[in-house]
Amino acid sequence: MHLLGHYPEVQAKLHEEVDLVFEEKNGAVTSDDLKGLKYLECVLKECMRLRPTVPYVSRLATEDLQFGKYTARKGTTLSICIIGLNQNENVYPNPTKFDPERFNAQNSKDRHPYAYVPFSAGARNCIGQKFALLEEKTAMVYLLRRFQWKSTTPLTEEGMTGDLVLRNSSALGISFSSRQN
Numbered sequence: 001m002h003l004l005g006h007y008p009e010v011q012a013k014l015h016e017e018v019d020l021v022f023e024e025k026n027g028a029v030t031s032d033d034l035k036g037l038k039y040l041e042c043v044l045k046e047c048m049r050l051r052p053t054v055p056y057v058s059r060l061a062t063e064d065l066q067f068g069k070y071t072a073r074k075g076t077t078l079s080i081c082i083i084g085l086n087q088n089e090n091v092y093p094n095p096t097k098f099d100p101e102r103f104n105a106q107n108s109k110d111r112h113p114y115a116y117v118p119f120s121a122g123a124r125n126c127i128g129q130k131f132a133l134l135e136e137k138t139a140m141v142y143l144l145r146r147f148q149w150k151s152t153t154p155l156t157e158e159g160m161t162g163d164l165v166l167r168n169s170s171a172l173g174i175s176f177s178s179r180q181n
Helices: 008-021 031-035 038-050 082-086 129-146
Strands: 056-060 065-067 070-072 077-081 147-151 160-162 166-168 174-178
Touching: 008 038, 008 129, 008 147, 031 129, 038 129, 056 082, 077 082, 129 147
Parallel strands: none
Antiparallel strands: 056 077, 065 070, 147 174, 160 166
């Protein structure tokens, strides 16, 4: 929400998409409704690319691994910095820019599947990642149908801290107003 509060043009595009999908619905959100929100999915993925829930994961090497001229011996604990991976400029040009279009079907079709791992990947990935994305979409639909918002804390003042999860070290200001549909 804080990122979206800094990008009113993205928020406006989300309002258009949500209004289109829900123009004749006043009731509950269905999973079929959520599947139709392609731009919302791009926005959420871009938010998780820039602010992944888990900043890093560690894995134990089960065999010797070669990384260029470096070798990680079997039994070595390897830490993968998800934030660094998600901001690799070879994969994501202008990596600090908020650009949901990175995740549309055309722009992401040739991307390596492990270039974006907000829920980890492989045998030890998050088993609840699909459910988490559905929860995020549902919550955002609720908010987008009713509100528009603006972030009052500058992005440069975000105090991110990476414990078990990435979080803000202080409160972030967001100003809400009701939408007039």
